[in-house]
Amino acid sequence: MSAFDTVVVVDWSAGKRQPEGPRKDAIWTGVARAGRDVAQDYHRGRREVEAWLDDFLAAENAAGRRVLAAFDFPFGYPSGFARRVTGTDDPLALWSWLNDRIIDSETGENNRFDLAEEINRLFPGEGPFWGKPSVDRWPDLPYRKAGIAYDVVPERRQADLAAKASSSCFQLFFNPTVGSQTLTGLPVLHRLRQRHAAAVWPFEDTEAASVVFAEIWPGLIEPAVKAALASSSAEEIRDQVQVRLLARALSALTPSDLRVMMADVPHEAREEAWILGTGHADMLIEKTSGAQLTPPPLSNDCFALPQGVDWTPVDQALRLLRDRLHVVTAVEEVSLEAALGRVLAEAPVAKRSNPPQPNTAVDGYGFAGGRGEGPHILPLIEGRAAAGVPFAGQVPAGYAIRVLTGAALPEGVDTVVLEEDVRSDGAAIAFFGPLKGGANTRKAGEDVTAGEVILPEGRVLTPADLALASAVGLARLKVRKPLRVAVISTGDELVEPGAEAGLGQIYDANRPMLLALMRQFGFETLDLGRIPDDRATLRAALDRAAAEADVVLTSGGASAGDEDHVSALLREAGAMQEWRIALKPGRPLALGMWGGTPVFGLPGNPVAALVCTLIFARPAMGLMAGAGWSEPLGFDLPAAFAKRKKPGRREYLRARVRAGQVEVFKSEGSGRISGLSWAEGLVELPDGALEITPGDPVRFIPYASFTLG
Template sequence: MMAEELIPLERALEHLLSAALPLEETESVLIAQALGRVLASDLTVSADVPPADNSAVDGYALCCTDLASGMALPVSARVTAGQHPAPLKPGTAARIFTGASLPPGADAVVMQENVTITPEGIRAPDETAPAQNIRRRGQDLEAGSPALAKGTRLRPQEMGLIASLGLDRVPVYRKLRVAVLTTGDELVDPGQPLLPGQIYNTNASTLRGLLAQMSCDLVVCETVRDTRKDTADALKKAAKQADLIVTSGGVSVGEEDHIRAVLEANGELTLWRLAIKPGKPLAFGQLDGTPLLGLPGNPAAVLVAFLMVGVPYLRRRQGDLTSPALGERLPAAFTVATPSVRQEFMRARKQRLNNEDVVTVYPNQSSGVLSSACWANGLAVIPANTTVTPGASITFFGFHELTG
């Protein structure tokens, strides 16, 4: 893996994922705290959901055979949600509301809009059929069936489903502890005045947000000066506190790029330089047994490299077994006349033009232009050595798909 040639993304991911040892420690958390966490064990349905046949609409519950006489059906009961209804009296109907349990003896519910009310009772359409407007017991989940599988990342819908099982807590893997080190003497924290030659540290904030989206615990977030000693000290300190170190900058070939040098001298560098654009100067290895993911220094390159390399690695470490993002094929509404020797991830926008979903790209794809990612809602993937003409089919990854 240490050859100086650029490594294709697929090979790099294979290497990283083979080194991504999933967490083993688990904890039990309240459902309200479970968003974004990864389920640590299978969940089985303990009771039918819903627990009884119930009405899908506001209307009248009746037995269809009672309609054969052509007589109006007197209304003998009123059933609201939360009640345990008595059996339906033969030859009558029950006023019923959405979500209310179906009275024993009833086999259909007629929407109130389709009922004619007379002094003698209600009249229902002749075509009323058994099971009409009824949500059957166990329709959502049957007792004893699988509910959610171990390795599922919990979204709002999974939180609701867990609640439907009657559980107030859920077993999840503990959060991954991550240290973020941004490198560069030119970096200044937002809120401070800039001196000549300085820039604000954008990468720390970007990585904070990305790691929060991935439900990681940020245990260190520091800016490291561009010296070999400062870099080595910061890395060793972070290695003692974190499950993963993420750095930005310091992994290229410049004399002030110390991350790679420290890793080679004090740990192990197992991957360096990817055949992607932006994001070529990416490194991976370990220091004192703690994995390190070294990202480029340019802001847009940090975002792209983290999404395409960091996210899959983090998912595997977190025990997340959900399917990876596949992207979608869409027509291009742009041109790439000069092909790149690297696979390119262009900040792009999926939008509706002329009654068709198409992909447009930001005009300036420089790796230092972070505003392009704010304009975009995803990434357009251009294979290496490939030109693009309008209408060509390309792969598009939505940001929400990559991190969701």
Template sequence: MLSADEARAKLLDNARPVRQTEAIPLEAALGRVLAEPLIAAVTVPPLDNSAMDGYALRLADWAEDKWLHVAQRIPAGQLGHPLTLGTAARIFTGAPVPEGADTVVMQEDCEVRDDHVRIAKPPKLGAHIRRAGEDIAHGQTVLQAGERLNAARLGVAASVGATELTVHRKLKVALFFTGDEIVLPGHPLKAGQIYNSNRATLLALLQGLGCEVHDLGIVADNLDATVNALEQASRHADVVITSGGVSVGEEDHVKAAVERLGRIEMWKVAMKPGKPLVYGRLNTIAGVDTDFLGLPGNPVSAFVVFCLFVRPFLLARMGAARAEALSFTVPAGFDWKKPGERREFLRARIEHGRAVLYPNQSSGVLTSVAWADGLVDIESGHTVREGDDVRFWPLTELLK
């Protein structure tokens, strides 16, 4: 078995970014991956401007008991006149600082009488002035190719006047499930059957990444049906993902079906939950290999494997330059006395500054994932005593 780190590295080494690009409106670009750097055609801010509502003055004109004539009023969006000696300008946040002024005093520090203002507290040279270009200079690269576009990055793009962005096309992912025991919600359950929770989970995870998902539903639990489904999926998808049928039982047909149509490059990871993880390539009619990822059927295993392995792989295939999730250490609010033979990822949440575990860590207990806000990472062979530092992977990182 590969270690979790080895498996992740192998997947990322095989992740080939899609090459096709498209120009789309700024408003439609959330979650997409930028294919070309964005260069600023303007300076931001374009002029020195006030960071406060207050008064603009020349510092040399200030004295503690001196009243300055307020000679002009400058709202945001309007240009003032050059400041004459011995005067001040009423100015508002975002308004251009008039020529001749070198300091802004916020209105809370001013005493106003008719059209005169007095500043008793000594102002500081350059105070409350946002300088032209202090955010973005003309010609600066403000967004790099490979950045995944979030709200902040779209705001930066808008600030330099961009109306559309060139992004990698959406990654096409085909998804199907195996197992005669699973049934879609809305259908009656027969003896021995369960509802397919993995479909709802994986569809949501893929849609959250911005993939174009082709849902092929549930495939009959036999080799021929699995081969046919893989062949059909590989014709139109960049990546085919399945859930279930990747273990070593007589009714697990996915691995054999992949080997009939292509090759297996990775199988089994030394982790819990989620040991059976298959990566391979399917040979398409067009001669272009389609990536295959076979996830476990247990719902917690499928979720954890997706977060730790499938998500970074898909992001890299989407063209994202950075797919790493951030983690941190936190004191354990539990004891873990039995060292495991595999690296364990335990469903946990932080309460009162400590990581506490869901009481049932079975790979079939999906409620543990809904309850948790992260995964505690325990290396194989390690034990934990309450108060020890443990690695914590927040779901906000693993799902973004």
């Protein structure tokens, strides 16, 4: 565990206030705990991020968590600078001096170039500050570095040299630069330090501080940042990636790691500051991989049948799967925009109530208290309340005010009369009672109250869920990563659809069906193609599947014949169980583990492959995905067919509903693939003997009831 409960990393900017929406070269914060990402947030300007940090640090303190707050700009200047400016070597006195002089407006307009001119006039000759957007303005601030001697103070700090940082804190313009960030950032740190009693490393003793400020530099983990950007499936903003990885790495450090880093500083750092992690970049990069919240692997014997069991009834097979499998997907936090169809890993809690304040449900007129029978006349006060534009004053007793739908109820209003029931001359309103107190209003929190769990863990998120999360102030949710399913077809007889099929060859129907089915379930797919009846090739495919997927689906080769290589390889690995299930169609279902990844060996027959997938693999994979075990929803309807069934096996017939009755496909042959397309679901017939005549109730399970969610 880290010496800090929470790490927040701030990527600073000296620019003007940015527009809405995530942008590069702006201010970003990244929060992590115990090596796990919590959030990354975009902030439009320095005023906004200072307010955010105030709230954040106060909340962490209230929760009893110790915080390391790391900022990506210099905390100090080269030796001798502070004394020249303030008369003392104390770098924190320089923070205070800058805070007294910097002007930084709400729009981000600031006087940093004027302030740099003022400081330059304290030094002989040119500099030390240089760089500006205009050649002619600020005459005491050089446009270029040429001609600046840096004989009174060095150009770079010892920290910059040791970390090979790319810019000097005296460079205010032209990339790469941190000089302007320092002049605008240190005053903010000065104020936050005072308000939250923060200790600044390495200037102060940090052992007893609940909040510690430290300087960092993203360049220390540049290889990890480049790798993350290269592997990202979305166009991520570099600043967001940097704060995420740095916060993750710092929060994953052990207390001993952190002590070594914080003690490994030269004497000059007491005045100049130091970049945390300098000399330990490899350790930080290693920690950027993070401690992902990943469940333990399944055991190799999780599919073992009880002693003496040969033919396995369907219900027993399902119980065994439900009892022995568990969630295998890791946890991540995503924005609402990316959350649709994802499985909640943690039950979200409302940040605020919905509605947040009492409000009106209709257009009309508001006042205090109900009214009895008969006519009522109330004088109107000037003004109105509208959604998003509340009335600032108080409505006196006996008076009314104009209110519009969704408006927060003004003080002195608890009842609203519908506009259609009122006559008004602009000065007063008239209406007939009775009108119950509280009529046509909504109470604060009558839908959801702050602190209330709004959705259960394991829920597959719908558009309506995202609306609810947004309404209660949530912008991000903790979800499971999508289950990744590898699909393999086996057999020399298979050829790709559209290719030339030779004598004895058939087109691969299973793989397109299974891949589409997995995507319909909400899973990610890995298509490993058609594998011939060659054990070495199949072994290589299983190796890749185990490395890149959470579950493997194979079709064909699952029985005990000479060319049944799936079952043969699973036996070689010592993790093969052939479940002879009392099921029609289907029967043999090879279950095993390959490299710690569960393998469902489905029959090669497309009809049997689909039935086994829907009945067994679907609920098992839903459980592994974090959505829990689900039973398909079926309902009883009258049969439009006749059938006599022997005891011993459960049967599933391809079926559809017409005129309120269930029809079944004309043939029960497992080779009739057209029946899968013809059907809209399955009829489930129980294990025992049965005779069905037209009109008898049968259980129909629509295909749609097998989908995730």
